[in-house]
Amino acid sequence: MPSHYPRPTVQTAPASAWRDTPQRFGRTSRWLHWGMALLFLWQFAGMAAKVTLGRDDAFAKFMVGTHAHLGLLLLLLVLVRGAWGLMNWQSRPGHAGGWLGMAARWGHGSLYALMVLVPSLALLRMLGNDRPFTWLGLIELNDGSGPKVDWMIAPAKAFHGVLGWTLLALIVGHIVMVVVHRRVWNDGVAERMIGRVA
Template identity: 30%
Template sequence: MAKVQQSTHPAYDAVARTLHWLTVLLIAMQFVIGWTMPDIHKGTQPVGLIAWHLGVGSTLIAVMVIRVVWRLTHWPTPDELPPLLSVVSRITHFLLYAALVAVPLLGWINASSRGWTVRLLGLVPYPALSETGSDFGHEMGDVHGVLAWVLFALIALHVAAALFHRFVLKDHVLQRMLPHAGPSNDSPRNQ
């Protein structure tokens, strides 16, 4: 009962695709806010853009928890790439996941060390991950800033690869993360 050619069908289910594009939106916001918000010193209050960074960040943490659980329980259709490319792609995806977990976690640790409570949607408080004023929390803030650049580089590589597949190799890798783009059987306009 094959319905559509596998290669033109999204390999990721609707939940995985929604989580992917929601993450893209939240990460883009975090970079813009993180790089434009004022410098933080001892005694800085988490208001304005800093409050936005924590608010969007708390949402991202929740989304990443759901995403990792979903990924471990719902495997996408295997890709059809040559073995070497497939391995490189899987390693990049793994590193992306690692950075997507590590960067927010380090930001959260740093926020705790500043005595700031991270709240989901400004309401539900997350536990503190380090003691107020701790050196560890302070240092993790520096690592957070550096790892954000690593994440940025991984994303640049990832997006370049997606576009390379789409416009140079002209294969169906991009469609794996998009809604079904093949001949539609649910469009009533096709007369």
Template identity: 40%
Template sequence: MQNTPQTRDSALRYGSITRTLHWLMAVVFVWQFTSAAAHLLAEDSPLDEFMWSTHKTSGFLLMVLIVLRVLWALANTGRRPPSVSALARLGHACLYLLMIAVPLVALIRQFGSGRAFSPFGIPLMPGFEGDKIEWMTDLRSNFHSLLGWLLLALIIGHIVAAFWHHLAGDKNVMRRIIGTPRH
């Protein structure tokens, strides 16, 4: 029997599209949080200037990926591996909520600033003349950073929980997102 790649999710493991979106987002999140940490800890350094210059574009990429991921998850409703607990279900719901909220708050703030935004050369927001829209620009200082660091804490919790399950003997938790079959 030939082993063909499984693109859709199943009750046993996530398909290749879900896994690709998961790991691609993981890489971009590492980049994104590294840029935020460099900006916080080494402001005005060459590292900060390089990393921070990519922060908005990386955030936009994450927004696109999360929209694709949510749509793909909805298309796979009923096929996905079951959650290991109600706490895991709640944790994943919070992750998805924050993965949408953090870049959305940034986009609202960007619009309110009146500055143009063209990630990857795509003219997303043309910008405008006149006064900033204060409540929109206040979102960043009031929520974007706070929600971003909360998202990082949840991501770390997600990673710790996955390893904890793996080390506690439930090897299938890691296998279903890595893609290796059960033995």
């Protein structure tokens, strides 16, 4: 365990279990984190099904059919999560000092940037397309009556896929570091998001 990473202490009387504290993330942050994790798992499983089973497979078609709807939901959730993080900025757990803390800050910053950018590119493409789209069957975002707008479609065509897989690579790296924190360094960092502080 890096010596400059202090082990969190137990907070016996948090002001609110829903708010973040320096010792652990509150329920709101944890619900957003784990809910989004499940949605990302679904998203990448769908893309993996499409790649391995082919576009014409019934299961792959079903999974891909949910992709745009859940992608927009994830965009909304990451914006909510970012706003919540800013509201709790002074009270939430911090990063370690030195190179490890810098790497963690860059890693988390890159995750957030891609979680916003990847679905935003897809949203721009959807708005510029000539195909109708009603989000979750409730909100019509494109009635399909307009022409294609190439400058809105081109960025997603060029970057949505590659940045999506880059996001997956960062997520895998994030998971690896969680395992290192919990199983190798045993420094209590992982427990801050799991909900227990040792």
